[in-house]
Amino acid sequence: MSLPSSSSKTKEAKLFRNNRSQAVRIPVEFELPGDRVLIRKEGQRLIIEPVTGPTNIVELLNVWKKNAPLGPGDEFPDIEDMPSKSEDIF
Numbered sequence: 001m002s003l004p005s006s007s008s009k010t011k012e013a014k015l016f017r018n019n020r021s022q023a024v025r026i027p028v029e030f031e032l033p034g035d036r037v038l039i040r041k042e043g044q045r046l047i048i049e050p051v052t053g054p055t056n057i058v059e060l061l062n063v064w065k066k067n068a069p070l071g072p073g074d075e076f077p078d079i080e081d082m083p084s085k086s087e088d089i090f
Contacts, residue, residue: 009029011027011029011030013025013026013027032048032049034050034051034052036050036051036055037049037050037051038050
């Protein structure tokens with residue numbers, strides 16, 4: 001996510017408690033898409049970003065379905081199956 005530009009508006013937001021967690025009421029003009037965010041701390045700043053990728057296995061499989069099939073160069077190479085060595089473990 002990019003740094004705020006000098007033209008971005010600053011607005012005070014309300015902090016409150018939700019059970020044992022602290023929460024922030026985000027003003028409508030700063031509303032984020034979706035229902036999940038990533039949050040990290042950089043010094044005294046909290047950075048909040050929307051989750052933009054798949055959030056469950058069904059969404060992930062739908063993303064993968066759109067990719068081109070694997071080509072011959074993507075296959076695993078043949079590896080000689082070596083017999084295991086006998087070890088005395090007792």
